[in-house]
Amino acid sequence: MATGLPALALRFWRRQPCHNMKNTIVQLVSYGIAGLAINGFGYFLFLIFLALGIGHKTAASILYIVGVLISYSLNRKFVFKSTSSLGVGLLWHLAMVAVGYVINISILYYLVDQFKFDPKFVQLLSIVVVSTFFFTFNKFVVHKRAKVPHENF
Numbered sequence: 001m002a003t004g005l006p007a008l009a010l011r012f013w014r015r016q017p018c019h020n021m022k023n024t025i026v027q028l029v030s031y032g033i034a035g036l037a038i039n040g041f042g043y044f045l046f047l048i049f050l051a052l053g054i055g056h057k058t059a060a061s062i063l064y065i066v067g068v069l070i071s072y073s074l075n076r077k078f079v080f081k082s083t084s085s086l087g088v089g090l091l092w093h094l095a096m097v098a099v100g101y102v103i104n105i106s107i108l109y110y111l112v113d114q115f116k117f118d119p120k121f122v123q124l125l126s127i128v129v130v131s132t133f134f135f136t137f138n139k140f141v142v143h144k145r146a147k148v149p150h151e152n153f
Contacts, residue, residue: 024139030079031135038074039127042067046123056119057108060126064104068097071134080143092142099137100130 042063049059072093076082082089107126111117 027079027139028135031075031138034071034074034079035131035135038067038070039131043123043127047120050119056112056123057105060104060108060123061101064097064101068093075138076143080138082143084143089142093138096134096137096142100134103133104130 045063046059049062050056054062072090076089104126107129108119108122111122111125112119
């Protein structure tokens, strides 16, 4: 019999109804498509801002605000199909993006300002790190679906 972390993972996996796993995959794909569109356009604007002489942290900050507004709407309506309270969801979303902003600026600060990496590549890395955090937090906190009585977990 398996013990430790593999056993725990196996027990968790077996307890998940198939529709939940399928739902997560659909959400992840939808989130990825929406994220690629938002971040692709945002990265394009980031490069334009850099070309115009706007600093990397200022450009990232401006675009972060725009991305927050667009992503909340898309994720709520199309990705997670949330029915949770708009006010509570928005508060959690704002907390999430505040943490994500700190992660993004910290990555830029350390890798660009301290280690002198190219901000064009560092911002791409930051997008991946922050997007992973955002999907997880969106799924399990911001747009958490209330349990229905027939679910046994």
